[in-house]
Amino acid sequence: MYMMRVWISLILLFVCVVPSSGQVIVAHRGASFEAPENTLAAFDLAWAQGSDGVEGDFYLTRDKQIVCIHDRGTKRTTGVEKSVEDSTLAELRQLEYGSWKGEKWKGERIPTFRDVFESVPEGGLFVIELKSKAKIVPFLASQLKSLGTGKIRLLIISFDKATVAACHAQIPEVRTHWLTSFKQDKATGSYHPSAKAIAKVVSESGAAGVGMNGNRQVVDETFIKQLNEGGCNEFHVWTVDQLKDAAYFKNLGAFGITTNKPALIRTIRSKGK
Template identity: 65%
Template sequence: MRSRLIPLFVFVASVSLSQLAFSQMIVAHRGASHDAPENTLSAFRLAWKQNADGVEGDFYLTADSKIVCIHDKDTKRTAGKKIVVQDSTLAELRQLDAGKWKDAKWANEPIPTFAEVLQTVPEGRTFVIEIKSDERIVPVLKSELDRLDHANINLLIISFNDKVIADCKRLLPNVKSHWLTSFKQNKATGKWTPTADQIAKTVKKSGASGVGMHGNTQVIDAAFIAAMKQGGCDEFHVWTVDSPADANYFSKLGAFGITTNRPAFIREALETKTAAN
C-alpha cells in the first residue's frame, strides 16, 4: 500500500508545483482603484478583500522628508487643490481630501503615508513600491524599512528612473526591484522603443531583478520575451491590464505579475480560463 502512495504523492506534488510555476501574481494598481479612490487606505484594504496577491502604490518625498502615497506631482486631480507634493509638508498634504473626487461616499480620505500603506499588507502578500521621486527618496525609504516590521511580507520596488533602482540595489540589496518602461512608436518607421535588447541592458546596468512593462500587446510577444531573456532579463511584469484577454495573453507569456485596477475581476477571468483548459 505504501509503495502505491509514494508515486501518487509525487504526482500530486509535481502538479501543484507546476501550477504554482505558471501562476501570476495579481497586483492591485494603486489599490482596487476601479472601485475606490486610488492610492488611499480604502483602496488598499479593498484590494485585500478582493484577494489581490499584492498592492502597488506610488510614493513621493515631501519637503519635510516624509514619504506619502500619491501618483501625481501635485494634488489637483485627486484632491481638487493644486499643491506640489515635493514642495509641501506632510501636515499640509494631510489637510486635503483625496477620496471625494471618486464619489461622495469616499469623502475624508487623507493622503496616506508609506508606513500606513505598509501596515495594511497581510502576511505573505506583496507590497509593490513605485518610487516617483528622484534618488533623494532612497535613504529615507531605507530608514522607513529599517524601522517598520515587514518581515512577513514581500517587497518589490519599481521605478522608471534607473538611477533610483541602482541606489535601491546599493542601499537595499535584499529587496527585489524592477525597472519600469512604457513604449513609444516612431511614426515614420513604425518601430517601437525601447527594444528588448535595450531593456535588458538597462536592467543589467541598474541591477534590477527584472522589468515592469506597459502591457502593450503590439510590442510584447514570445519573441520579445525570448530576446529579453537572451540579454539577461529573465523576469517581467505588466501594467495596467484590465482586459481578461490581455491578462490571459500575458499569463501565457509567463509574466511574473499582472498589475490591474480590477484584481477580483482579472483573477476570476484567469481562473475561469485555466479551469476551461
Template identity: 60%
Template sequence: MISFRRTFIAVLAWLSFASMVDAQMIVAHRGASHDAPENTLSAFRLAWQQNADGIEGDFYLTADDHIVCIHDADTRRTAGVKKPVETSTLAELRSLEYGRWKNASFDGEPIPTLDDVIETVPDGKTIVIELKSDASIVPRLIETIDRFQNEPIRFLVIAFDADTVAMIKKQRPKQRVHWLTGFKQSTPSAPFHPTADEIVSTISRIGADGVGMQANRDVIDAAFVATMKQGGCGEFHVWTVDAVADAKYFADLGSIGITTNVPAVIGEGLR
C-alpha cells in the same frame, strides 16, 4: 518566541517571492482603483477584500522627509486644490481631502504615508512601491523597509528612473527592484523602443532584478520575452491590464505580475 515566529514567516515570504517566476501575482493598481479612490487606504483595503495578491501605490518624498502615497506631482486632480507634493509638508497635504472626487461615500480620505499603506498588507502578501520622486527618496525608503523587515510581507520596489533603481540595488542588493518602461514610436510606422535588447542592456547596467513593462501586445510576444531571458532578464511584470484575455496572454508569456484596476475581475479570470 513570537519574534522568532514572525522572522521565520518573513523568511518563508521572501523564499516564496523568489519562486514567483512560476506564477502570476494579481496586483491592484493604486489599490482597487476602479471601485475606490486611487492610492487611498480605502482602495488598498478593498483590494485585499477582492483577493489581490499585492497592491501597487505611487510615492513621493515631502518637504519634511515623509513618504506619501499619491500619483500626481500635485494634489489638484484628487484633492481639488493644487499643492505641489514635494515642496509641501505632510501636515499641509493632510489638510486636504482625497476621496470625494471619486464618490461622496469616500469623503474624508486622507493622503496615506508609506507606513500607513504597509500596515494594511496582510501576512504573505506583497506591496509594490512605485517611486515618483528621484533618488532623494532612497534613504527614507530604505529606512522604512528596514523597519518592516521582520514583517511576513513582501516588498517590490519599481521606478522609471534608472539611477534610482541603481542606487537602491547598490545600497540594498537583496531588495527586489524592477525598472519600469513604456513603449514609444518616433512615427506610427517606426519600431517601438525600448527593444528587448535595450531593456536587457539597461537591466544589466543598473543591476535590476527585472522589468515592469506597459502591457502592449503589439510589442511583447514570445520572441520578445525569449530575447530578454537570453540576455539575463528573466523576470518581468506588466501594467495596466483590465481585460481577462489580455491578462491570460501575458500570464502565458510568463509575467510574474499582472497589475490591474480590477483585481477581482482579473483574479477570477485567471484562477
C-alpha cells in the same frame, strides 16, 4: 469609512494572498477602478477582492516624509493644488482625497508609506513605485529597517534607472524592477526600447526584472525570448483591465499583472484561461 474598513478587515481573514501559480495579480494604486486611488480604502478593497499585491506611488515631502500619491500635485484628487514635494505632511493631510471618486469615499487622507506598509496582510506583495527619484531612497531604506520586512513581500519599481541602481545598492535585500513604456517611431513603425536595450538597463541597474506597459503589439513570445537572451528573466505588465489581455500575458510567463480591476482579473485563474 470606519465601518467599511472593519467589514473589509473581516473579509481579509478568509482571503489567501499567495497564489499557487507563482504569478501575482497586483492592484494598481489599490482597487482604483472602484475606490479612490492610492488611499487606504483602495488598498483595503484590493485585498478584500483577492489581490495578491498592491502597488502604490510614493513621493518625498518637504519635511522628508514618504507619502502615497501618483501626481506631483494634489489638484486632480483633492480639487486643491499643492506641490507634494514642496509641502509638509501636515499640509497635505489637511486635504481630502476620497470624495472625487464618490461621496461614500469622503474623508480619505493621504497615507504615509508606513500607513500603507502596515495595511498589507501577512504574505501579501507590496509594490513600491518611487516618484521622487534617487533622493527618496535613503529615507525608504531607513523606514524599511525600522518596520522590518519579514512578514510581507516587497518589490520596488521606478522609471528612473539611477533610482533603481540606488535601491539595489542601499536596499539590496529588496528586489527591484525598472519600468519602461513603449514609443512608436512614426517614420519606421518600430517600437522603442528594444528587448536588447531593456535587458541592458536591467543588467546595469542591478534590477531583478522589468515592468512594461502591456502592449501586445510589442510584447510577444519573440520579445520575451530576446529579453531572456539578454539576461532579463522576469517581467510584469501594466495596466491590464481586460481578461483576454491578462490571459495573454499570463501565458507569456509574466511574473505579475497590474490592474485597476483585481476582482475581474483574478478570475483568469478560476476560468483556467
